[in-house]
Amino acid sequence: MFSEEDITTSFYNLLEGVMRLYKLLPDGRRQIVGFALSGDFLGMNISGRHNFSADAIGTVTVCQFAKAPFGRFIEGRPHLLRRINELAIRELSQARDHMVLLGRRSAEEKVATFLLGWRERLVSLKGSSDMVPLPMSRQDIADYLGLTIETVSRTFTKLERDGVIEIIHGGISLLDPARVEALAAA
Amino acid sequence: MFSEEDITTSFYNLLEGVMRLYKLLPDGRRQIVGFALSGDFLGMNISGRHNFSADAIGTVTVCQFAKAPFGRFIEGRPHLLRRINELAIRELSQARDHMVLLGRRSAEEKVATFLLGWRERLVSLKGSSDMVPLPMSRQDIADYLGLTIETVSRTFTKLERDGVIEIIHGGISLLDPARVEALAAA
DNA sequence: CGAATCGTTGAAAGCAGTCAACTAGGGTGG
C-alpha cells in the first residue's frame, strides 16, 4: 500500500477490510504498530513522510484523499481539525497502552490482552460475540505482540488445553471470557 | 504531579527540568512511556483524562494553562491548533519507534539506542557532546526500556568493559560514538 | 496428487529475570 519512506501526498480512510501498520528494522525484524479496521484513518500526517508502512490483510476498500486539496478544505473548518486532533490523541493513548504491553507483560498476558482488545474493536463493527475472527496470520500477531510465531501458537494451545478458548479455523472462540480477562490482568 | 485518572483541567509546558511519563499495571509494574524535557508540552488532551501519569525527576519549572480558557483562546487560531496537531503526530511517531524498540530489540540494542536518543534530545538544549548526563535512575531507564535494573546495569558495565562508554557519576561518556551507533543497529 | 504455505509441536539453547549479597555515595545525628 505505502511504506515508511513515501512522501505523504494522500490520506486514506479504510472503508472495508483490515490492514497492518508496521515498522521494519534494517535487518528485517518487524514490529506491527497496529491494525486498521473499517472507519480508521491512515496517514494523518499533515506534511512529511509516513512514519510506518501499511499493507492489506486480504482485500480492502479505501477512500483516498489528496493531501493538498484536503488541507485547503480543512482550512476553514476548525472543528474538523479538532476532530482529527482527537483522533491523533486517541491513537497516542493506544500506542502508550501498547508500550506497556510490549515492555511489561508476559506472553500469556499479551495474547489474552490482544484477544480481548481485538474483540472489543470488532464490537462496534459486528456486534459483541465470544467468537473472535482473526484475519491476520500468526506471524502478524507475533510481530504485534513482540513474540515469535511459535510462542503465539504455544500460548493459544495452552489456553485451549486450559479450557479458556477454542481454536477455530480463522479465529478463536472465547469459552470463558472472564478467565481471559483475568489472564490479561487488566 | 498528576496521575492517569485525573481529569485534565490543565496543560503544562515544561520550562526547566526533566519529568518521567509512565503507566502502571494494577500489580505495580511500570512502563515509562517517555521523558519530558524543557519545552515539551504535557497533557495535550483537549478533553477527558490524562492517559498517563507524570512526575518530576529532580526539580522542575512548569507553566500551567487552565484548559477551558486555553481552549477558548485557541478557538480562533487554527494555525495554533495545527501546531498542536503536528506535535501530537510527532509524539505518535516517537511512540511507534519506541514500540519497535520494546518489541524487537535486544537489551544491548535498547541501551545503546537509548543513549543515542537521549543524547540527541539534549543536543538542541545543551549542544552536542559525548558526555551524556542521565538525571533519571537505573530503575527509570529499565522501566523505559522494558528491562530490569540489573540488566541495565550489566549492559552498561559490558559496554564499559568493551571500551565503548565510560560510566560517570550522573551520566555516561561515549568513548566510541560510532560503535554505540553500530550496537544500536539503526 | 504434489507443492507450497501456514500452523503446531518438541527439544535444546540462550537471553534476560530473579534472588541475594555486596559496594559506594550522601545525608544525618551524635
Added chain:
DNA sequence: CCACCCTAGTTGACTGCTTTCAACGATTCG
C-alpha cells in the same frame, strides 16, 4: 568529624521464559 544508615547501583549464581532450530501436520491451490 566520624559513625551510622539509607538508598542507588553493581555483581554473582541460578532459574526460567521465550527463542531457536527442526520436524511434523494441515490446508489450499495449481
